[in-house]
Amino acid sequence: DLIILDEDGNERTRFTFPRQRRGRRLCLADFFRPEESGQTDVVGLQVVTVGSRIGEETAKLFEANSYRDYLELHGLSVQLAEALAEYWHARVRA
CATH class of the missing domain: 1.10.287 (Helix Hairpins)
Structure with missing residues (x-):
């Protein structure tokens, strides 16, 4: 899971990503620091529209x-x- 925190460090939302079925069985969350590391990572999100x-x-x-x-x-x-x-x-x- 990729956990998004609010400004106070509380969980705001959580994204659960499926794992690959073969190979190293990675998912998108594997590319962010794990919660156990004690370090906060950053994710860039964007939403675009033409209106x-x-x-x-x-x-x-x-x-x-x-x-x-x-x-x-x-x-x-x-x-x-x-x-x-x-x-x-x-x-x-x-």
């Missing part, structure tokens, strides 16, 4: 049977969100 308005507009296009426009706008919004995630990931790494 709720895109969802509203794509729903209108879908209801209007404008499937091509719907698919193009939906695809554009997915690619924009992905690009924004990549941008922030690069900034964090830098």
Whole structure:
């Protein structure tokens, strides 16, 4: 499990990751310091969105049977969100 602590060191939430079925049987939590070490590690989390308005507009296009426009706008919004995630990931790494 990866345990997320609040500012006071109390458990805020916990993520349980599945282990690989073969090999070293690792999971994402294995790449963070264990609780027994007595040291606190840091995890970077990000959430990106292009906003709720895109969802509203794509729903209108879908209801209007404008499937091509719907698919193009939906695809554009997915690619924009992905690009924004990549941008922030690069900034964090830098």
